[in-house]
Amino acid sequence: MPLIEIKGASKGYGLPGSRTEVLKNINLSVEEGEFVVIVGYSGSGKSTLINLLSGLVKPDTGTALIEGKVITEPGPDRGLVFQNYSLLPWLTVEENIALAVDEVFKEWTPEQRKEHIAKHIAMVKLSHAAQKLPKELSGGMRQRVSVARTLAMNPKVLLMDEPLSALDALTRAQLQDEISEIWMSNKTTVIWITNDPDEAILVADKVIPLLPTSPATLGETMIVDIERPRDRKAINHDPKFKKLRAELISTLLDAKGRNKVKSSVQISLPDILPEDLTYTNSLQFLNRTGPKRRSDNKREEVEVAA
């Protein structure tokens, strides 16, 4: 049985009439210990998709399941890491993590909790900053705290929604390597959302494109059969990496291109009786009355290329 899955899910927002369908017929199945990355354009429905799994968004049709049980709300079995760190600003690194640990492991002794917290702070290389407040940390350090806090809750699956998008390229690269290293040591199941194809192939076992098909659909899974640890410099020359990258980018671009050709807007036109242009002399032409409305209320709906 897969650890976590989505079956035939669709999701839209808004009221009937002005509704936007965002996701259509999403099927996703992730086994325990897998590292899956979903790549998609900005605004294509990535957060909506991951939140079907977190329980923050309910599908209109279909279901999301963890260990075969329908997901109806967030739970400690699914750890969430967002783009914007979401740390409590008045608590230190240690206190931010302690808050989560105390909530989940209420039955543990204070010593057990302390050790567990220290272990996770060390895991993200922040032992020297344990007593600092979020405002005293760089963006990369804050995101490390966020990852440590989530991992410290021992979730069955880590759901990461563009965890590194707010960081500069160098810090981002460093964290990609650090998170990959942590994953190699603890093999927590990961579902990671990104808009960066290179990041996806560098960290994942499996990459799935989210196609901007309006509503968005998931494309075919691509297996990343590249040995770990992956060296970010060497990987650029790896033929497997180059092939996957080219395939992934062209899949996303092709879907966007197809979408563009198909994209159209619906406009509402008055119902007009076409003008009779069979004038026999210029006087008739000058005295013409122009097109007439068949009805004042009736309108014609037409679709034109956008």
Ligand SMILES: Nc1ncnc2c1ncn2[C@@H]1O[C@H](COP(=O)(O)OP(=O)(O)OP(=O)(O)O)[C@@H](O)[C@H]1O
């Ligand atoms: N709660 C909501 N109510 C109405 N519309 C929403 C809601 N959440 C998302 N949307 C719309 O659904 C679409 C997909 O949004 P979503 O946040 O899932 O995309 P995304 O791929 O995560 O975007 P980004 O790359 O900006 O994070 C967008 O057009 C967005 O405006």
Ligand SMILES: [Mg+2]
């Ligand atoms: Mg998003």
